[in-house]
Amino acid sequence: MRDVAIIGCGFVADLYLRSFALYRDVKICGVFDHDADRLKAFCNYWNLPSAPTQDALFASLPKGALILNLTNPGEHFAVSRACLGAGFHVFSEKPLTLTMKDARALHTQAQAANLHFATAPSSVLGQAAQTLGHALRNDTIGTPKLIYAELDDGFISQAPYKSWKSESGAAWPYGDEFATGCTLEHAGYYLSWLIAWFGPVAFVTSATASLGGAYANKAPDFSTATIYFKSGMVARLTTSIIASHDHQIRIFGDKGVLAMKRAWDNSAPVRFHRRFTLRRKLVEHPLGKRLRLSGPTHPKVKRFGAAAMNFALGPIEMLDAISAGATPRLSGDYALHLNEVTLAVAAGDTQKMTTTCIPMEPMPWAL
Ligand SMILES: NC(=O)c1ccc[n+]([C@@H]2O[C@H](COP(=O)([O-])OP(=O)(O)OC[C@H]3O[C@@H](n4cnc5c(N)ncnc54)[C@H](O)[C@@H]3O)[C@@H](O)[C@H]2O)c1
Known part of the structure; x- marks a missing residue:
């Protein structure tokens, strides 16, 4: 047990x-x-x-x-x-x-x-993140050069958020969510994946704004950050509760683009858009090829509200590692570094990271 x-x-x-x-x-x-x-x-x-x-x-x-x-x-x-x-x-x-x-x-x-x-988040151990990681390790897009990651949730101040309830009846804690801010609440969803794939961050340059709404004077509701990894990778991450809902991540390499549209869905399709020339045009395949891992992955939950994520993945992996005498993939070093990068993204300035961690081992079913 x-x-x-x-x-x-x-x-x-x-x-x-x-x-x-x-x-x-x-x-x-x-x-x-x-x-x-x-x-x-x-x-x-x-x-x-x-x-x-x-x-x-x-x-x-x-x-x-x-x-x-x-x-x-x-x-x-x-x-x-x-x-x-x-x-x-x-x-x-x-x-x-x-x-x-x-x-x-x-x-x-x-x-x-x-x-x-x-x-948290555990989604870094989920199928979508692991499929992207597998594609990166297998040279699908050649050398990755740049990443665009978006965590925009729509114009939340106009949503009927006061009536959102969990399964057992807890109200969505909007006061706390707006005070904490969408950047601290959400940036980790993609930062965790990026750190798992590309290792530690060297420095972060970010900008934030409070654009207002029913929750004016709370934490900024928009942020954009450029994240420079020690490995040379560069990523741009956006969070907001203003811009239209957009949770896509795109990884641009010298052979094409890896794309995934649903950060909070473990089963979201991952696609490879090959780049080629057609007569005098440079084209990225508009439909892309769906990439799949070869065997079974992990148990999935049905969608509830905005998420179709298995929240148990992290705790389960942690317990398995501890009972095997190993360090969990979601290690203390990784938690510390992820937290430092998240706070830097929310800070609205340039910060050099002082913590570090190693890139995360893929899950055994994603090797
Ligand atoms: N709401 C979401 O959709 C969501 C999704 C993913 C992650 N999270 C994260 O989960 C965490 C909790 O969010 P939530 O939405 O469940 O908030 P919530 O306010 O609905 O629930 C938090 C609960 O913790 C209790 N609590 C607070 N301090 C306590 C203490 N010192 N001792 C004992 N109980 C205490 C509160 O009474 C409350 O019932 C946050 O860190 C949030 O970022 C929330």
Whole structure:
């Protein structure tokens, strides 16, 4: 049995539970939320054991359990620190922490206690990201030169977001989402893939703007960043809750373009658009060729709201690695570096990275 506990059972926790339902050998052995009503609603819906306090949760868990920190970003550091302090491995929702001082403190604490900590998103271990990684390793587009990645979510201030609810009835936490900002909330979805494929970032130049809406005076609602990798790769990443919905990533190489349109869908098609000349024109094949991995990949969840992602991929891989005595692909070094790059993308200036990590091993089914 893989033992998993949860702290924070709001909107995203239901997406985790729907994903864990795909794995028969996962036991959710305890749940805590400081909102007693939310805790009760969630545990009743999923038939899970609740703990009245965080310390009671820690006392009830088996040694070696993995705690998922699904609290709000401003709470991530304190909750993860408490979990590591109580002797448990931690998988935190993103962003890992809101400052690098806090992220470094967690990294040091985990290392000293011989514990693992990791950060979402898990989609880097999903089929779409792994298919793109496989194509890059196999020279499909020749030498990759430049990446354009978009995480635009549409004009969210005009969406009926006040009525969005999770499966067990948690309201979408729009106040917290707008205060944290779309860049800290979303940049990690593509940054995690880029760091996994191309390794550590050298520096980031970013610009942000607060363009307003119902959530004026909150965090910027637009950012664009140019990300320079130590390997020489260059990527441009855009996030906004203003521009029309666009979640595509395009990787431009000297033989053509790799393209994928749905960042939050593990099953999204990956296409290769070959570049060629036709009489006096330079053409990129308009339809492209769909690329597929040869065997089965991982369990998939149905779409709920904006996402069709298996949120359990990271925690499951982490538990498998820990029980095999290996370092998880979502390692502490990777979490620290991803957090530094994410904070730099949101900063609206130029920052040299001080942390590093190694490129991520592909999943065994994507070799
Ligand atoms: N909402 C989404 O669609 C979504 C998707 C992916 C990731 N996330 C990430 O998941 C995390 C949680 O987001 P959410 O949308 O579920 O928020 P939410 O506000 O719906 O849920 C957070 C829950 O954590 C609880 N909580 C907060 N601090 C706590 C503490 N110190 N101890 C115990 N419980 C505490 C709150 O009471 C709340 O029930 C965030 O980091 C967010 O970025 C959200």
